[in-house]
Amino acid sequence: MIEGSPYERLIAIDNEPLSRERQQQEAIKLEHEISRRQAESAGDRRARVSKYRSQRAEEHLLMQQMVDAFNFRFLREEAVEGVPCYRFAAIPNPNYVPPVEKARVLTGMRGEIWISKQTYHWVRVRAEVTQPVEFGFFIAKVKPGTSFELDQQPVGDFWLPKHFTQNVNASIFGLYGYRAKDETQFSDYHENALHAAAEAPAN
Secondary structure (H helix, E strand, O other), X not given: OEOOEOOOOOOEEOOEEOOHHHHHHHHHHHXXXXXXXXXXXXXXXXXXXXXXXXHHHHHHHHHHHHHHHEEXXXXXXXXXXXXXXXXXXXXXXXXXXXXXXXXXXXXXXXXEEEEEOOOOOEEEEEEEEOOOEEEOOOOEEEOOOOEEEEXXXXXXXXXXXXXXXXXXXXXXXXXXXXXXXXEEEOOOOOOOHHHHHHHOOOO
16 A cells, blocks of 8 residues: 555566566666655546455445345355355345345346354355346446456454356447456565554554
């Protein structure tokens, strides 16, 4: 986090460390970005931070909406990478009314969820589009073949992302097809030094 929003720094490619020259380039890019953010106007900073918070809020809203958008049916007990879980099927709730347009995609999805038997946290969520969903006065359509999977892991007292995969199959104006796949691995979490200092008890 730098001045209210995250910065992503490249540290390896295909799990191979960067060359010394590339490391220096990335370090310079980071320094430039820190300087740019520290020098930006108050209005520019508010716009940048607001955009980041809006994106986070949308992601959080969709995850929260899953509780209302689906009816859950217990399938069986099953371990996920050694974590004992309850596995449930997520079936579309016919009475669900999306509060925002982006949540409409949930009306055409079904999936499964794995809940930790010990902590009741979400360990894995998997969902796929089974019915086409249209957006923006039929401008865009999300179609079957769209799916996502999120795995979480315990980090201290929190559960944080471990692996996220999404596949997108969509069309625009019914003419232009769009397909994409994104896969993200999360590892090597470290406590924020500033947060740790703030939480440390006073002497």
